[in-house]
Amino acid sequence: MTVAATIPGKHALVTGGGSGVGRAIALTLAEAGVDVTICGRREAELAKVAGENARIHGIAADVTNEAAMAGLYIQAEAARGPFDIVVANAGMAGSTPAHKTTLADWQRTLDVNLTGAFLTVKPALAGMAARKSGRIVFIASTAGLKGYAYVAPYVAAKHGVIGLMRALAAETAKSGVTVNAVCPGFVETDMLEESIQRIVEKTGRSAEQARASLASTNPQGRFIQPLEIAEAVLWLCGDAAQSITGQAISISGGETW
Numbered sequence: 710m711t712v713a714a715t716i717p718g719k720h721a722l723v724t725g726g727g728s729g730v731g732r733a734i735a736l737t738l739a740e741a742g743v744d745v746t747i748c749g750r751r752e753a754e755l756a757k758v759a760g761e762n763a764r765i766h767g768i769a770a771d772v773t774n775e776a777a778m779a780g781l782y783i784q785a786e787a788a789r790g791p792f793d794i795v796v797a798n799a800g801m802a803g804s805t806p807a808h809k810t811t812l813a814d815w816q817r818t819l820d821v822n823l824t825g826a827f828l829t830v831k832p833a834l835a836g837m838a839a840r841k842s843g844r845i846v847f848i849a850s851t852a853g854l855k856g857y858a859y860v861a862p863y864v865a866a867k868h869g870v871i872g873l874m875r876a877l878a879a880e881t882a883k884s885g886v887t888v889n890a891v892c893p894g895f896v897e898t899d900m901l902e903e904s905i906q907r908i909v910e911k912t913g914r915s916a917e918q919a920r921a922s923l924a925s926t927n928p929q930g931r932f933i934q935p936l937e938i939a940e941a942v943l944w945l946c947g948d949a950a951q952s953i954t955g956q957a958i959s960i961s962g963g964e965t966w
């Protein structure tokens with residue numbers, strides 16, 4: 710039996726599903742037979758991904774807006790049933806030395822990456838516990854497990870996501886719900902391209918040099934592909950992973966352990 714064979718008939722929420730890692734997760738779950746609701750702020754990006762698989766449905770919502778996330782739950786669950794799987798993937802990163810980080814940048818980074826992750830999963834918790842089944846996966850980062858220079862708010866937010874995951878895993882352990890985090894190193898997406906652009910602008914290095922320097926943080930000397938993250942999420946969502954909870958799984962070529 711394949712892992713995918715255990716998934717059909719479920720309904721998943723994937724935030725940030727209009728691009729990068731979220732798009733790959735949405736497509737992988739949909740191919741495994743899952744109905745997938747994706748959200749993000751850009752409707753056009755959501756519509757493009759929904760156009761790639763009929764099981765994928767886009768609802769525009771900002772993860773930092775509690776009322777918008779509550780509205781998304783009402784709309785999506787009325788159409789396709791309660792969420793069995795919630796993947797809190799939406800995120801953003803900036804980079805500035807800590808002493809130049811404004812309070813607004815600090816707050817925004819925590820709002821999207823940490824508070825947004827909480828607002829994404831909170832409405833699912835009571836229903837999953839009552840049904841004695843559910844899968845919650847946070848897309849954190851190796852920045853949730855170690856420090857990196859010039860991204861203090863992002864590192865703090867992603868460490869917070871790991872803490873949130875551990876707290877929820879403890880709280881749900883007896884209820885048939887699992888809660889885990891996937892922690893990628895650098896993944897080849899728009900976010901990585903933005904990081905490369907920032908290095909070019911701030912240091913005068915070429916894009917190739919910036920790319921090589923980021924790839925060298927991975928002991929395998931390469932960038933992770935979005936599909937590698939999606940396959941790990943698919944496994945965590947299957948019955949075979951029922952004993953896996955409270956884990957921060959590093960997908961980084963051995964950068965962290």
Ligand SMILES: NC(=O)c1ccc[n+]([C@@H]2O[C@H](COP(=O)([O-])OP(=O)(O)OC[C@H]3O[C@@H](n4cnc5c(N)ncnc54)[C@H](OP(=O)(O)O)[C@@H]3O)[C@@H](O)[C@H]2O)c1
Nearest residue numbers: 725728729730749750751771772799800850895896898900
């Ligand atoms: N790429 C990497 O190297 C890397 C490494 C480790 C971890 N990660 C994590 O992986 C996740 C996905 O990132 P990615 O690489 O796929 O980057 P990406 O392509 O930039 O995707 C980020 C997604 O999050 C959505 N988003 C951002 N702010 C949002 C908000 N306030 N409300 C709703 N959606 C929001 C964006 O959609 P809209 O703009 O339409 O809202 C976008 O679809 C993030 O949590 C990131 O921290 C990435």
